[in-house]
Amino acid sequence: MAVPLLEVDDLTVRFRTDAGWMTAVDRVSLAVGEGEALGIVGESGSGKSVTALSILRLHAAATTRMPTGKIHYGGKDLLTLPTREMRQIRGGEIAMIFQDPMSSLNPVLTIADQIGESLRLHQGVDQATARKRAIELLDLVRIPDAARRVDEYPHRLSGGMRQRVMIAIAIACRPKLLIADEPTTALDVTIQAQILDLLRDLQRELGMSVILITHDMGVIAEFARRVMVMYAGRVVETAPVGQMFRRPVHPYTEGLLTAIPKLDVDVRRLPTIAGSIPDPTAVIPGCRYSPRCPQVQESCRRDSPALLPAGPEREARCPPRVAAMAKETVA
Amino acid sequence: MFRGIMMRLSQAVPVLLIFSVMVFMLMHLLPGDPALAIAGPDASPEAVQKIREQLGLDRPLIVQLLEWFSHLAVGNFGESLTLKQSVISAVGERLPVTLSLSFVSLVVTLPIGIGLGVVAAYWRNSWIDAWVMVLALLGVSLPGFWVGILSVLYFSVQLGWFPPSGYVPLTEGGVGPWLASLIQPAVVLALFQIGFLARITRSAMLDVLDQDFIRTARAKGVDEWTTISKHAFRNTLIPVVTVLGITLSLLVGGSVVIEQVFALPGIGRLIVQGILNRDYPLVQGTMLLFGFAFVVINILVDIIYTIVDPRVRYG
Amino acid sequence: MAEATILASGEAIAARRRFRVLRKLLHHRSFMAGFIIVAVMVIAALCAPLTGVDPNQMRVRLRFRPPSEVNWFGTDQFGRDLFTRTLYGAQLSLWIGLAVAVLSGVVGAAIGVLSAQFRRLDSLLMRIMDALMAAPAILLAIGLGAALGPQTHSVIIALAVAYIPRTARIVRASALVTRELEFIEAARVSGASSMRIMFKHLLPNASGPLLVQSTFVFAFAILAEAALSFIGIGPPPPAPSWGNIIAEGRQFAVQSWWIMLFPGFAISLAALGMNLLGDGLRDVLDPRLKVES
Numbered sequence: 001m002a003v004p005l006l007e008v009d010d011l012t013v014r015f016r017t018d019a020g021w022m023t024a025v026d027r028v029s030l031a032v033g034e035g036e037a038l039g040i041v042g043e044s045g046s047g048k049s050v051t052a053l054s055i056l057r058l059h060a061a062a063t064t065r066m067p068t069g070k071i072h073y074g075g076k077d078l079l080t081l082p083t084r085e086m087r088q089i090r091g092g093e094i095a096m097i098f099q100d101p102m103s104s105l106n107p108v109l110t111i112a113d114q115i116g117e118s119l120r121l122h123q124g125v126d127q128a129t130a131r132k133r134a135i136e137l138l139d140l141v142r143i144p145d146a147a148r149r150v151d152e153y154p155h156r157l158s159g160g161m162r163q164r165v166m167i168a169i170a171i172a173c174r175p176k177l178l179i180a181d182e183p184t185t186a187l188d189v190t191i192q193a194q195i196l197d198l199l200r201d202l203q204r205e206l207g208m209s210v211i212l213i214t215h216d217m218g219v220i221a222e223f224a225r226r227v228m229v230m231y232a233g234r235v236v237e238t239a240p241v242g243q244m245f246r247r248p249v250h251p252y253t254e255g256l257l258t259a260i261p262k263l264d265v266d267v268r269r270l271p272t273i274a275g276s277i278p279d280p281t282a283v284i285p286g287c288r289y290s291p292r293c294p295q296v297q298e299s300c301r302r303d304s305p306a307l308l309p310a311g312p313e314r315e316a317r318c319p320p321r322v323a324a325m326a327k328e329t330v331a
Numbered sequence: 332m333f334r335g336i337m338m339r340l341s342q343a344v345p346v347l348l349i350f351s352v353m354v355f356m357l358m359h360l361l362p363g364d365p366a367l368a369i370a371g372p373d374a375s376p377e378a379v380q381k382i383r384e385q386l387g388l389d390r391p392l393i394v395q396l397l398e399w400f401s402h403l404a405v406g407n408f409g410e411s412l413t414l415k416q417s418v419i420s421a422v423g424e425r426l427p428v429t430l431s432l433s434f435v436s437l438v439v440t441l442p443i444g445i446g447l448g449v450v451a452a453y454w455r456n457s458w459i460d461a462w463v464m465v466l467a468l469l470g471v472s473l474p475g476f477w478v479g480i481l482s483v484l485y486f487s488v489q490l491g492w493f494p495p496s497g498y499v500p501l502t503e504g505g506v507g508p509w510l511a512s513l514i515q516p517a518v519v520l521a522l523f524q525i526g527f528l529a530r531i532t533r534s535a536m537l538d539v540l541d542q543d544f545i546r547t548a549r550a551k552g553v554d555e556w557t558t559i560s561k562h563a564f565r566n567t568l569i570p571v572v573t574v575l576g577i578t579l580s581l582l583v584g585g586s587v588v589i590e591q592v593f594a595l596p597g598i599g600r601l602i603v604q605g606i607l608n609r610d611y612p613l614v615q616g617t618m619l620l621f622g623f624a625f626v627v628i629n630i631l632v633d634i635i636y637t638i639v640d641p642r643v644r645y646g
Numbered sequence: 647m648a649e650a651t652i653l654a655s656g657e658a659i660a661a662r663r664r665f666r667v668l669r670k671l672l673h674h675r676s677f678m679a680g681f682i683i684v685a686v687m688v689i690a691a692l693c694a695p696l697t698g699v700d701p702n703q704m705r706v707r708l709r710f711r712p713p714s715e716v717n718w719f720g721t722d723q724f725g726r727d728l729f730t731r732t733l734y735g736a737q738l739s740l741w742i743g744l745a746v747a748v749l750s751g752v753v754g755a756a757i758g759v760l761s762a763q764f765r766r767l768d769s770l771l772m773r774i775m776d777a778l779m780a781a782p783a784i785l786l787a788i789g790l791g792a793a794l795g796p797q798t799h800s801v802i803i804a805l806a807v808a809y810i811p812r813t814a815r816i817v818r819a820s821a822l823v824t825r826e827l828e829f830i831e832a833a834r835v836s837g838a839s840s841m842r843i844m845f846k847h848l849l850p851n852a853s854g855p856l857l858v859q860s861t862f863v864f865a866f867a868i869l870a871e872a873a874l875s876f877i878g879i880g881p882p883p884p885a886p887s888w889g890n891i892i893a894e895g896r897q898f899a900v901q902s903w904w905i906m907l908f909p910g911f912a913i914s915l916a917a918l919g920m921n922l923l924g925d926g927l928r929d930v931l932d933p934r935l936k937v938e939s
Contacts, residue, residue, distance in 0.1 A: 056550060058546055058549055058550055087552040087553075087554060088552060089552070090549065090550055090551065090552035091550060091551035091552035091553075092552055095550065095551075096550040098543060098546065098547065098550075100543055103542060103543040103544065104543040104544055104546075104547045105544055105547065106544040106547070106548070106562050106566070107544070107566065107640075107641065107642060108565045108566055108569075108639070108640065108641055109561075109562070109565075117548075117551060117553065118551045118552070121551065121552050121553065122552060153641040153642070155641070155642045166547070169547070169551065345773050346773055346776040346777050346780060347777075347780070349773055349774055349776075349777035350777035350778075350780045350781075353777060353778070354789075357789050357790060357793050358789075358793070360793040360794070468918065468921055468922070468925075469914075469918070471865075471917075471921060472865070472869075472914050472917040472918040472921050473910075473913075473914045473917075474869050474872050474873065474910060474913045474914065474917070475873070476872075476873055476876050476892070477872075477892055477906065477910035477913065477914075478910075480892070480896055480899060480906060481907075481910070484899055484900065484903065488900055580779075580782045580783070581782065583782050583785075584782030584783060584784035584785055585784070587782070587784060587785055587788065587877075588784065588873045588876065588877065591876070591877055602785070602788070602789075603788065603877055603878075606788065606789065606792040606879070607792075607878065614789065618781055618785070618789060621780070621781045621782070621785060622777075622780040622781055625780050625781065625782075626780065
């Protein structure tokens with residue numbers, strides 16, 4: 001990869017809870033190249049959404065300690081950028097769409113106003129031009145009858161349509177990077193596929209980089225080129241998508257993959273990962289996955305594992321498995 | 332929207348009917364004999380009886396009620412027993428005072444009450460929030476009439492800034508003296524409403540600030556001021572508008588008491604004097620006019636509501 | 647049988663929830679502040695006879711005494727001890743506030759639950775409630791209070807009637823939500839009577855909002871009673887009601903400011919305490935409930 005578009009170094013985010021400070025994101029590093037599609041996958045509570053929100057500094061200010069680490073973008077560090085400059089990046093160069101389209105649009109403003117607002121802010125166009133561009137954008141995200149829809153309020157649109165409007169808002173200013181935080185989770189299955197198709201087509205047409213956050217391995221397989229798996233606030237594995245599906249390194253990734261329902265195999269019970277994601281305030285010595293890991297070893301419970309290289313473009317936070325893989329390659 | 336208003340009006344008819352029967356029954360429960368009150372303590376029993384017959388008080392209650400209704404149907408609210416004038420003209424004379432007081436008080440209440448609520452919510456859990464909430468709590472806890480008396484003692488008697496009592500009509504002295512005669516009672520009256528509205532606005536604003544669409548606005552690069560004033564504020568107004576009817580009701584109710592403190596010749600004084608003088612046609616008619624007024628006010632509030640919330644506008 | 651099991655486990659859950667609610671309340675700052683204020687006022691009211699002074703005893707030679715070591719709050723135009731009168735006033739005001747809160751709570755809850763359970767009664771009862779709300783509450787109370795005559799119990803009835811409609815509406819709204827829940831459906835299918843549904847299910851589920859509302863009614867009633875007394879439609883003089891003391895002291899306010907000062911503080915403190923208590927209860931029992939009046 002040449003110089004990446006966005007590079008996150010050692011990002012750490014801490015939250016205040018009733019039980020004290022908890023680390024939601026623990027020294028996470030990632031990089032997205034120009035035009036690249038990166039998938040971040042993990043269960044809820046793995047820190048993937050917090051990571052995404054922190055890139056644009058949209059984490060809840062009242063309960064969060066200022067994130068530490070570095071977020072390089074266009075020669076600047078987004079974490080220390082003055083607010084005014086940060087606002088120019090938000091929606092202008094890096095845009096974001098969210099999980100729940102039902103609540104993500106403002107109920108008292110028209111679609112035209114909500115799409116046009118980005119254009120007026122970042123490109124300084126007037127109201128009439130903004131409205132015209134909003135119609136074009138609605139066409140682009142394949143909303144039928146755009147000229148009429150543009151003057152309506154969000155409550156008249158279905159969930160899928162609203163997510164298309166959210167996408168239209170996000171791409172309005174041709175951002176270089178789109179962060180999509182579980183964009184299909186709240187939608188019906190058929191709509192999910194349409195939205196993913198739309199996102200993929202737009203990415204190609206506009207040449208955007210995309211960070212797609214999901215808990216759904218199927219979505220990752222369809223969309224991303226590279227995957228990052230997160231567990232309990234840490235990155236546990238990164239790999240090109242094909243390699244990861246063929247040969248997961250971390251036992252957690254393996255667990256996620258076997259939990260995908262397969263249409264062609266008749267199974268009585270879907271395999272699941274035993275146990276549940278740990279309480280974020282709990283202190284787990286050694287590997288955080290060790291209490292649930294089927295292949296746990298004595299050292300796992302004792303030593304905190306490092307993220308180790310596991311082949312070209314691959315890393316995994318599981319020393320026993322990485323060592324085993326290395327032995328295979330030699331032999 | 333027109334159909335909505337018509338529906339509200341048709342719902343209001345039985346409410347007003349029940350209300351007027353209640354008011355009628357209430358006034359006929361009043362202890363003391365109005366005929367005796369009019370005739371004076373020295374009148375002979377025959378004279379009292381004669382007045383009673385003149386007023387029709389000797390007839391069955393139901394007949395009196397029906398007669399009252401038939402008069403109401405043609406807009407006749409009756410004659411005051413003590414003021415030697417019709418209820419309509421008595422109310423008409425005093426209405427400008429109460430309207431002026433309520434208007435000035437509302438003009439003070441709305442921006443301050445809503446503004447304080449917004450500020451407290453935006454800086455939630457800060458010292459600003461704490462102080463605003465203490466002030467709001469005092470607003471809804473201090474008795475208005477007592478604050479009014481203290482205010483007169485300090486601002487009128489001690490400092491001589493405002494007249495201690497009385498009302499100067501707009502037509503007589505112009506805006507200055509009119510406002511000077513009203514500002515003190517209006518502010519005292521506003522204290523409760525400000526506290527009430529600030530508390531409601533704060534909790535409404537806190538709800539809105541937690542909504543996803545606020546995050547969407549920030550993700551677009553919208554600045555904080557626009558996020559609050561454009562994206563959050565209109566949504567905050569929705570629950571605030573629903574309590575506007577209650578606010579106005581509290582305001583007018585409070586003005587009844589405040590008019591006593593500042594000797595303002597408004598409807599509140601009229602009704603209290605009517606009660607003390609057993610002038611039941613006056614009290615009956617005035618109460619009924621209040622009922623009509625609030626039916627209209629609540630319909631107006633509904634209209635404002637549909638303007639603020641597009642989801643209601645389209646049904 | 648099924649219902650019995652549901653109820654048994656329901657009771658265990660309810661007991662645990664009660665414990666949790668209590669713990670939350672004990673940690674809630676405004677609830678505890680309100681609780682302490684109200685507790686101190688109740689104790690002060692109960693201790694009123696300990697001053698050993700008759701609140702209505704006039705001593706002409708001791709008129710208009712400013713606050714001193716003997717007369718902590720001073721004396722009034724008849725030489726009556728204002729500290730003693732204010733304490734007895736606390737008895738009267740707190741009693742009226744409590745009676746109004748309980749009376750409007752009980753009747754309002756009954757009307758609310760009946761409306762929710764019997765759809766035919768609903769429109770009639772709600773129209774009557776609308777009619778009661780057509781005029782400002784304080785005005786209705788003035789009219790009713792005057793009609794019933796100048797006595798303590800007519801003030802109580804007048805204020806209770808004025809606040810019943812809002813309580814009824816809150817209980818009805820809560821009961822309508824509860825009615826749609828599945829376990830009510832289950833109870834109905836298993837043949838539970840309307841009475842059972844109303845008292846076993848609808849009412850307990852509305853108890854949180856009802857308690858919160860009643861606490862605020864208590865605060866409003868204290869303020870409204872004082873206002874009624876001030877206008878001359880309260881407990882008749884020489885009853886040491888706080889509103890009466892202020893009304894009587896008003897004409898001497900320029901020289902003898904203390905007469906009306908202390909009862910006003912007492913009213914404010916009592917209303918403040920109940921409002922704080924209500925805020926705490928609302929936060930803990932029903933976070934979604936907005937301030938109602």
